Amino acid sequence: MSQAHDGVVLGAHVDAPAGSPSAVGLAERDHPAVRAQLSDYLDGGLAISEVERVSRHLDSCADCTAYLATLRRTVTLLGELSTPSAPARARDATIQRALSES
Ligand SMILES: [Zn+2]
Numbered sequence: 679m680s681q682a683h684d685g686v687v688l689g690a691h692v693d694a695p696a697g698s699p700s701a702v703g704l705a706e707r708d709h710p711a712v713r714a715q716l717s718d719y720l721d722g723g724l725a726i727s728e729v730e731r732v733s734r735h736l737d738s739c740a741d742c743t744a745y746l747a748t749l750r751r752t753v754t755l756l757g758e759l760s761t762p763s764a765p766a767r768a769r770d771a772t773i774q775r776a777l778s779e780s
Contacts, residue, residue: 716746720753
C-alpha cells in the first residue's frame with residue numbers, strides 16, 4: 679500500500695491572485711486624490727461635498743483609512759511640538775530689537 683499520494687495539499691491552489699477584485703467600486707485614481715485632501719479633511723478645510731466624497735471613499739478603502747490614521751497621529755505630534763520655546767523667544771528678541779531701534 680502506498681501512503682505517499684494522499685492529496686493533502688488539495689485546495690492549496692485557490693489563493694487569490696495579487697490584484698484583488700474586491701476593489702471594483704473604487705477608481706484607482708481616487709486614492710492619490712483622496713490622500714491629497716486628507717490634511718485639509720483633518721483641518722476642516724474642505725467643502726462639505728468634498729468631505730462627503732472623502733468619507734465615502736474612506737468607508738470602502740482600508741488603505742486610505744490607515745493613511746488617514748497615520749496622518750492624524752503625525753498632525754497630533756506636530757501640534758504637540760508646535761510650541762518650541764527657543765525659536766519663539768528668538769523671534770521676540772528680534773521684534774524687541776526692531777522696536778527699540780525705531
Ligand atoms: Zn483609497
